[in-house]
Amino acid sequence: MIFSAPRRRLPLLIAALAVLALASPFKRDARAVNLTWDPDTGWQTASGAPPGLSSLDDRRSALSLMNSARRAEERGSKGAAAKRYARVVKRYPTSIYTPEALYRGADLYLQRKQYNKAFDAYSQLIARYPNTDRFNEIIGRQYQIASALLDGARNRWWGFFPGFTDRGKGVQQFEVVVWEAPYSDYAPLAMMNIARGHQRLGNEMEAIDAYDRMINNYPDSLLGPDAYLRLAEAHASLVDGPEYDQASTQEAATYFEDFLILFPGDPGVARAEEGLDEMRTVLAQSKIKIADFYFKKRDNYTAARVFYNEAITIYPNSDIAEHARAQLAKVDAAAAKHQPSDNDGAGSAGGAKKKKRFLFF
Structure with missing residues (x-):
């Protein structure tokens, strides 16, 4: 029987991304025109592809920025x-150059180990262009x-200064991966890493929830x-011993x-058999301790028998x-020692002093 741990809210990062995708002033656009780069002429588009910009000046400015960015990239800047x-x-969100700009910008952030910026740029690209051919990539x-990040990599500020280790950020980002691509091959792997991350951070209940979601x-x-x-x-791992509540022991x-x-x-x-042996041992020991209490402290032989038999x-x-x-x-x-004998009962009854009876009482 599969235990369903109480569902927890997804991290605020996921909610923010959902709002960004659904309520953004930029339209969710399935178009992602393929661009080709020529070092001599710059970025080229397929003939007939709509530029996505109404102003000729905007088209020229967007293309000029794209060409400048690519040349800087090739120079190593x-x-x-x-x-x-x-x-x-930012300036031309509806242009045909935007998906390529998002993709290449994210790649550059990743190369510079600006992990958070890279991740967010990739998320924005998926949110706005869900049908992109680069989805799985x-x-x-x-x-x-x-x-x-989960393994301890440090995000670099401005691409130079390493920040603090933030494994929790890695867990949040795995949640985003599951949310963005729940049917991909990466989703089960991400769920396992969410659980592993929570365990590494000491959040056992969150880890249990993640494993449960993975199974279901x-x-x-x-x-x-x-x-x-x-x-x-x-x-x-939540079991404290036979003296304490055994709910986790029973679940395990x-x-x-x-x-x-x-x-x-x-x-x-083999691991499962060893774990089951340990859990049964703890459960049985807990019953023994309860039985000992009733037997030695309360002389309640009926209750003691019940718990000793449960241990067996x-x-x-x-x-x-x-x-x-x-x-037992x-x-x-x-x-048997405390059970009164029949002879003792008869003697007590025969030797009892009769109570005097009075006329009006």
């Missing part, structure tokens, strides 16, 4: 080229950026068995059992079960 591509996007670049949203993925096993281990045991049933030939079977049921072929059986024998002996 990546920063200057990126700025000029950004000007094309762009998602791959975004996956690359998120992986780098991508049940046929090759990563399914690994997600199942890691979900069980994530629950197991359930997922370990499900894994062994669903994936009997998986290489992770949870892990019948174990040392804990043998201990529970030994304790002690419970039976103690109960």
Whole structure:
């Protein structure tokens, strides 16, 4: 039975991108005209392609900026080229040059290790030109950026000064990848990295939620068995011992059992069996402790029998079960010792002093 962890809101970054895509003053445009570059003549378009600009001066200015940006790029002036591509996007958002400017600008940001700017530029390109032929390539670049940040790469300010490590940003960007391309090959990989990132940051509940989403949203993925096993281990990591609440222990045991049933030939079977053994041990120990309390502190033999038997049921072929059986024998002996005999009952009844009866009472 698959446990559904409470859904959490996607990071604010995703919501912001959704607003940008749907409420932006720039229209969501499926057109992405192929441009070709000639070092002598500059950027060329296919004949008949609409320029997307009404003013002849705007067309010339946009083309001039594009040519200037590409020449700066070829000279190795990546920063200057990126700025000029950004000007094309800002000043001429409806032109046929905008998708190319976004793409090349994002690539330059990535080369300069300006990871956040590169990622956002790629997202803007996908939001405005969802039918671009470069869709899979762009998602791959975004996956690359998120992986780098999650693994500790530092975003460079202005392309020179390294900032602080921000693994949480990598997790957020993986969420964006899933949101932008939920049916791509990258989506299950991104979900697994979201969970891995949360675990690395110490957010076990968020990791459990991510593994759960992975299992439910991508049940046929090759990563399914690994997600199942890691979900069980994530629950197991929340177990504090037999003295505490056993909800996480029970969840972990359930997922370990499900894994062994669903994936009997998986290489992770040994890990699952070991994990299940540990969870059953903790559960059985918790029942033993409760039974000991009723037996030794309350002389409640009925309750003690119930919990000792539950320990045996949870892990019948174990040392804990043998201990529970030994304790049951002690419970039976103690109960028999405290049970009054029939002779004692008769003697007490015969030797009882009769109560005097009075006329009016």
